[in-house]
Amino acid sequence: MxxxxxxxxxxxxxxxxxxxxxxxxxxxxxxxxxxxxxxxxxxxxxxxxxxxxxxxxxxxxxxxxxxxxxxxxxxxxxxxxxxxxxxxxxxxxxxxxxxxxxxxxxxxxxxxxxxxxxxxxxxxxxxxxxxxxxxxxxxxxxxxxxxxxxxxxxxxxxxxxxxxxxxxxxxxxxxxxxxxxxxxxxxxxxxxxxxxxxxxxxxxxxxxxxxxxxxxxxxxxxxxxxxxxxxxxxxxxxxxxxxxxxHPDLIVVPASAEAELALRKAEQSGLIAYNPTDETFHILNEKALSQAQRDALQLIQRMVLREFMRTGVQFALNVAVFKLLRMNVVYPVSDIEKLSDKHNHILPDAFLLPTGATVKDLAEQIHTDLAKGLLYATDARTKLRLPANYVIKDRDILSIVSARRKQS
Ligand SMILES: Nc1nc2c(ncn2[C@@H]2O[C@H](COP(=O)(O)OP(=O)(O)OP(=O)(O)O)[C@@H](O)[C@H]2O)c(=O)[nH]1
Ligand SMILES: [Mg+2]
Missing domain, CATH: 1.10.8.470 (Helicase, Ruva Protein; domain 3)
Structure with missing residues (x-):
């Protein structure tokens, strides 16, 4: 969304x-x-x-x-x-x-x-x-x-x-x-x-x-x-x-955007398996690599991944979201037993909400109507009813109950 x-x-x-x-x-x-x-x-x-x-x-x-x-x-x-x-x-x-x-x-x-x-x-x-x-x-x-x-x-x-x-x-x-x-x-x-x-x-x-x-x-x-x-x-x-x-007061992230781009491109063309949250890649099709590609991948392995553990691109984005902005991830659901929405999608959504955000803020982000008639939320893990002013924690799975409109 x-x-x-x-x-x-x-x-x-x-x-x-x-x-x-x-x-x-x-x-x-x-x-x-x-x-x-x-x-x-x-x-x-x-x-x-x-x-x-x-x-x-x-x-x-x-x-x-x-x-x-x-x-x-x-x-x-x-x-x-x-x-x-x-x-x-x-x-x-x-x-x-x-x-x-x-x-x-x-x-x-x-x-x-x-x-x-x-x-x-x-x-x-x-x-x-x-x-x-x-x-x-x-x-x-x-x-x-x-x-x-x-x-x-x-x-x-x-x-x-x-x-x-x-x-x-x-x-x-x-x-x-x-x-x-x-x-x-x-x-x-x-x-x-x-x-x-x-x-x-x-x-x-x-x-x-x-x-x-x-x-x-x-x-x-x-x-x-x-x-x-x-x-x-x-x-x-x-x-x-x-x-x-x-600048000891600032977070400094070492990175090689060029290495990340090379890895993502090699991944897109099926040469390697690379997951940006991971710290390594592996070659899928050794024979399809040109000598130049092989050299480049070796260089990335040696210069970037081994020394700094990562290219820094995904890490920097995560630091920005979770450290600088102190966002928490919350999973709104409609059915707390199945953890699903009305259409049986399990854990359909994950929202980012800043630290300090409440059940009311979550309801507003989903739909203003939902917020207007907001009664309470139910915690999927504890089955407890949480009031509108409950401060959301990271990884909360919540179902919002509203008089106006049930969460879809
Ligand atoms: N060696 C190396 N070169 C890089 C890296 N990242 C970018 N470059 C090179 O730096 C040059 C500038 O890259 P751009 O991404 O166009 O830089 P930019 O900051 O967007 O530049 P402007 O749009 O002019 O502001 C290009 O030649 C890139 O290939 C890196 O991690 N390592
Ligand atoms: Mg530019």
Whole structure:
């Protein structure tokens, strides 16, 4: 079910870092990849998956998923993945292509900031000799552009905010023009507190306060991980460690998007069996491989999978969904004995709901009618009745009982 509530992850970063390569490997689509700066001209939007162990094995049933997939006991739950045009310094002032698409980035729930850990792009994002570029500097510059853009949005809405401040509290007044950016009131509240501006009149903030607030708001509203990409190139390991040391407060995931793409392609053409949640692949048809393919697979095995255990693509998506956004997986059913819907589909749906979400929130996500007449939910494991304000746990299997409409 891809809709309003679907979790959306955005790929940002300097041009040429491998965003589209990552996106292609995760969505199996064909965005244009090249080693020229600014290859991606408009955002690519596609479906990727977050993967978690399914409850089917624990409950000992064979499931028939509808809104998701179940492969080898793992549930693949769809999320939206957005690939953005590359950014460079000055983007917030309109340099490059990125500026006009920062609004698309801002509609994500979380961001994956891709850097070239091998240091093989120069300051302007042109391909250079590995080791000559600096991914830490790249990361910090792009982050600076993002904050500058937030400052600009708030500045552009200054009159509206000041007007709204007359009848409302600061959180409501500041949040209103930011609604389209998936920024919640609680984000604004947290950012005001983090920047020591809670209770300070917005009207009289000096520019330094505005920047501090924008920085906090960027941090709390769009949780972000750093993807240290191109780990298959020389020098990348050193930079990966440098990035981790420079940003101990952020999760850094080492990756090779190119290796993931090669493996997914080889899998699609039936050459290998590869499961992205797995850490290895095996060759299905040795004879069909060309020498070049054989060499490439060996290189991937040696350089990427053995050293880092994984290519990092699926892992990064899971970290974004389950660690940054703290999502839980919940399985709504209609019949708690059979664990099925009305049409006998066993464990048909898996939904992602943020930590703290209640039975009421789940009912709303399924159908507004269901939420309106909501009475209670029943837990399939304990058969207990749970009230509307029960806080959902990860892997809960629940049946919603509503006076208005029974769950289909
Ligand atoms: N060695 C190596 N090269 C990579 C990897 N990921 C991407 N590349 C290469 O880096 C170059 C840029 O890749 P893209 O995916 O087009 O980069 P992008 O970030 O989308 O670039 P823009 O659209 O211009 O912002 C291409 O030549 C890719 O083949 C990787 O993991 N390892
Ligand atoms: Mg691109």
């Amino acid at each position: 891809i809709g309003e509530m679907t979790v959306r992850i955005g790929l940002i970063g300097k041009t040429n870092t491998g965003k589209t390569t990552f996106w292609n490997s995760a969505t199996l689509q064909q965005g244009e990849i090249s080693n020229y700066p600014f290859t991606t001209k408009t955002p690519n939007i596609g479906t990727a998956f977050s993967v978690a162990p399914c409850v089917c094995r624990e409950m000992n049933v064979k499931d028939n998923p509808i809104n998701s997939k179940c492969i080898d006991g793992f549930r693949y739950i769809p999320i939206e993945l957005v690939d953005l045009p590359g950014l460079i310094v000055g983007a917030s002032e309109g340099k490059g292509l990125g500026n006009q698409f920062l609004s698309v980035a801002s509609q994500s729930d979380a961001l994956i900031h891709v850097v070239d850990a091998s240091g093989s792009i120069d300051e302007d994002g042109r391909i250079a000799d590995p080791g000559t570029g600096d991914p830490i500097k790249d990361f910090e510059e792009i982050e600076g552009e993002l904050v500058a853009w937030y400052v600009k949005i708030i500045e552009n809405n200054r009159d509206k905010i000041v007007k709204a401040l007359k009848g409302n509290n600061a959180v409501d007044a500041i949040s209103a023009p930011l609604k389209g950016m998936r920024i919640k009131e609680s984000d604004v509240q947290r950012a005001l507190e983090a920047s020591n501006l809670d209770g300070q009149s917005f009207d009289s903030w000096p520019s330094s306060d505005l920047w501090r607030f924008a920085g906090s708001l960027r941090e709390v509203s769009k949780p972000t991980l750093i993807l240290a990409n191109k780990m298959d190139l020389p020098g990348a390991t050193k930079n990966y460690k440098r990035i981790r040391d420079a």
